[in-house]
Amino acid sequence: MKKKTLFIALASLVMGMTQANAQINLGEKALGAVQKGVTGFTFSDADAAALSKDAVIKMDKENPVADDKDPYTIRLKKVFGKHAAENGMTLNFKVYKLKEVNAFATADGSVRVYSGLMDIMDDNELLAVIGHEIGHVANHDSRDAVKAAYKKEALLDAAASQSDKVAAVTDSQLGKIGNAMIDSKHSRKQESEADMYSYDFMKRHGYNVNAVESAFNILAKLSEGKEASFFERMLSSHPDSKERAAEAKARAEKDGLYKPYVKQTAKPATAKKTTKKKKK
Numbered sequence: 434m435k436k437k438t439l440f441i442a443l444a445s446l447v448m449g450m451t452q453a454n455a456q457i458n459l460g461e462k463a464l465g466a467v468q469k470g471v472t473g474f475t476f477s478d479a480d481a482a483a484l485s486k487d488a489v490i491k492m493d494k495e496n497p498v499a500d501d502k503d504p505y506t507i508r509l510k511k512v513f514g515k516h517a518a519e520n521g522m523t524l525n526f527k528v529y530k531l532k533e534v535n536a537f538a539t540a541d542g543s544v545r546v547y548s549g550l551m552d553i554m555d556d557n558e559l560l561a562v563i564g565h566e567i568g569h570v571a572n573h574d575s576r577d578a579v580k581a582a583y584k585k586e587a588l589l590d591a592a593a594s595q596s597d598k599v600a601a602v603t604d605s606q607l608g609k610i611g612n613a614m615i616d617s618k619h620s621r622k623q624e625s626e627a628d629m630y631s632y633d634f635m636k637r638h639g640y641n642v643n644a645v646e647s648a649f650n651i652l653a654k655l656s657e658g659k660e661a662s663f664f665e666r667m668l669s670s671h672p673d674s675k676e677r678a679a680e681a682k683a684r685a686e687k688d689g690l691y692k693p694y695v696k697q698t699a700k701p702a703t704a705k706k707t708t709k710k711k712k713k
Contacts, residue, residue, distance in 0.1 A: 481540035481576035488611035538566035555697035557644035568630025582613035649678035
């Protein structure tokens with residue numbers, strides 16, 4: 434009786450191991466199929482632009498966008514409107530009325546600036562920050578970010594991975610891709626190259642290049658204050674803001690353009706003087 438029980442136990446163990454091996458092999462095959470699909474998957478600039486556009490349309494619907502008559506929109510158009518066609522890129526601009534200090538640009542040329550950023554920076558500093566974000570688009574960092582987000586959200590099974598074209602994504606996946614674009618973690622090298630693009634943008638268009646240093650000094654101060662935790666998360670993969678400010682200063686000194694930056698102040702609106710006619 435004991436021998437019979439032992440035999441059954443051993444048989445069950447062997448069957449269990451066989452089933453486990455079958456599951457492992459099946460998993461390896463599925464994983465291999467996904468990896469094969471991802472390896473052979475092509476993602477063009479046009480694909481990135483189309484997917485980014487859809488994601489931005491969704492984000493615009495879900496965030497408070499300043500209308501054309503809003504002072505934030507009027508200011509942004511005044512500051513950056515002339516650069517709607519920058520370095521071969523067609524750009525469109527909108528303001529999100531959110532307190533966060535942030536801005537981003539996507540592969541389709543959409544530039545979104547948060548009102549919180551506009552509140553703490555003058556026009557030249559704002560130009561420097563937007564120039565940096567556009568640098569990510571020009572350097573294809575934004576394309577790579579949306580490609581990575583698409584792979585994560587859409588290429589989750591073997592069947593989808595076998596397609597060599599961008600498949601349709603669900604509304605939920607599109608939302609996740611949009612969030613990934615905003616929170617994209619660029620490498621330190623990519624950030625440094627975008628910083629250089631910003632400086633060259635300012636110099637090329639005759640703006641005060643010292644605003645680049647000033648903008649990074651503002652971010653450095655914010656990262657040390659009450660908003661430190663937020664900025665630590667946002668800038669976790671970025672080079673240190675103080676370091677970036679120093680690099681911007683060194684570039685300006687090398688070009689013979691450095692001088693301490695004087696922050697612009699908004700000119701108060703003045704009412705037109707009216708003269709009353711004396712009564713006869």
